[in-house]
Amino acid sequence: MMEHPEKFPHLIATWAIAVAQALDEIGLDSKAIFADTGIDLIHARDPNMRIPAAKMTQVYNLAEKLSNDPAFGLSIARFIHPTSLNALGYSLFASRTMETFCRRIVRYFRLVTTNAINQFEETETDLRLIMMPATDRGSFIPQDSWLAMIVRFGRDIYRPNFSPIRVKLRRPEPKRNKRAFIDYFQAPVDFGHKTNVLIFDKQDMRMQLPAANAELARQNDQVVLSLLARMDREDIITQVRASVVDLLPSGECCKEKIAERLHMSERTLQGRLSKRKTSYRNLLNETRKELAEQYISQDLRSFSEVTYLLGFADISSFSRAFRNWTGLSPTAYRGEYLNNLQSDHG
Template sequence: MTDRAIPQHLSVAVTYVGALLDYLGARGHDAKAFATRAGVDPGNDSGQIPARQYVRMLDDAAALTGDPNIGLHVGESVEPRHLGVQGYAVMSAATAAEALERAVRYQTLVDTINKVTVEPMGKDMALVWQPTDYHPGRAFSELDVTSWVVFSRWATGVQRIYTRAEFRHAAPTDLREHERILQCPIRFGAPREALVFNETILGLPMPRQDPMIQRMMDEYGQRLLIQAAASDDPLEQARAYVSRQLTKEVPRVEDVAQSLHMATRTLQRKLTERGMTYSALIEGVRHELAQRYLADPLIHITEIAFLLGYSEQSAFQRAFKRWSGESPGAFRSRVLVKSS
């Protein structure tokens, strides 16, 4: 796949690149020099790089090492730190079902090449990688699937979770490394990449479950998802702007449009296309922030009212009851009981 075929908006997390650099270092190569030549700062472990840059690095690493199974072997070396928020959120979940839900939720923080879903497959379930705009090819596909096989074993303590692995590409001549690492039947020439499992595993307890870490990762992950969405979607950008301004004042629609460098009519048209009014956008932002603040017992309800741009606590209480059918205090009590 040439660079031109890879859409510019697709990206890969720098932490995920770290697995490739660790793989090279473990085989005696100068990983730092390799990263520098590729235009990646090896000392920076945040943010994302263009997918075309990462795919080129993967190809260059295969040429450097002569490894025909580089995707398998880089995937085999993936650890929680390489997956960032996704890895730690999965690791700290209470059950395999919660872990799987977080794997799907935070996938775009690892890479935006594939959309990951959980789907029924006959009598079983499957974790499915569906390419968004282009198929990344054998090396990247094997890396993604293998990393989840290996990480799932480590996170659950169960050696064989998946009953079948599926790949879109044709079967290579030598399958010994695939069989050694994946340890399950493999189907090549499938419609998409997938890992098939029996739904009974969803009830497995996670040995490293930690409610505090999970809560921290969920809060941080949600912020990152909002930021990522805001970078592309004008309405998410509008929500982000409103969120920042609420402690000062409720911004006018003209102010929001100006912050987005668009005409007020253009913003209103975009809202209408989504079946939304500007007042509904404000209400939605306030409701979302209110739920987040109420989940923190250290923030007083009076302070929450101020943070949401209300001049009086009573106005906030009436609004929250209109949104959710219960008072802020009742919502807080219910959420804190669930998280305790």
């Protein structure tokens, strides 16, 4: 799934705080650098503030010039914390596996920046997270920092030596400090690639994470959806997903109700979704599947309660749908999940 780029990209203001800290650490005057580009660092501490990506590109260009270090972007990742990404940070840290972590990156990274085009792919041998800037593609610092943050978060929530099996970067091979990239990622690094790619081992990415929390992930996913819906009224997919989550427990989640909430006709709704190469039915099924897996992974809710929360008429209808999505019955899925959890912690 590819995320949809924007005409005038912007990013979460708290990212600028991490950049400022990285600048200060090497003795550069972050306040002066940001002031030169017209960014107020005091206001940047507001998690609801957004900064034009073009202004941050000016900061990155100055940072690379003044630091004289092509690997400066890697240092930014050390100052990114879960709270830097608002509710998405908590959702990522509560992910069940590193695979679901990466799928959240693809789905929700717009909350961090609308200047990223992300994709997650599965090949016969590995899993690949692809990240591209929508504009300012010659500014490599933010691209390096995105990938470095993902690997750093993986080391925080999975294991300290978590690493991809290979990294492909868009930036040209640096004339100095090339070793910093290899040392950071602890993997072979190819420079001058057409896209930025983190390549991971499949089995590694599907291991249960020690601090996985399906309920916390679900709650923060809902907050992220609400923030995205508020941030971008034109993003029809986000609007529909947020409405589906709200309406499912009522048993009245249908295309007519969704269109009514979004103040448009059903025909207009379907037309806008078709332009994004999806449909109401696809989004409904995707949302139900994700919520179902999160609910079933918890040993907190009965199957009848999950059936109600997902808007199914009865347990048998839910069970059939769940088996179609996962190949397992809800009982078998929960049993397998809990057994894996016990073996991982045993």
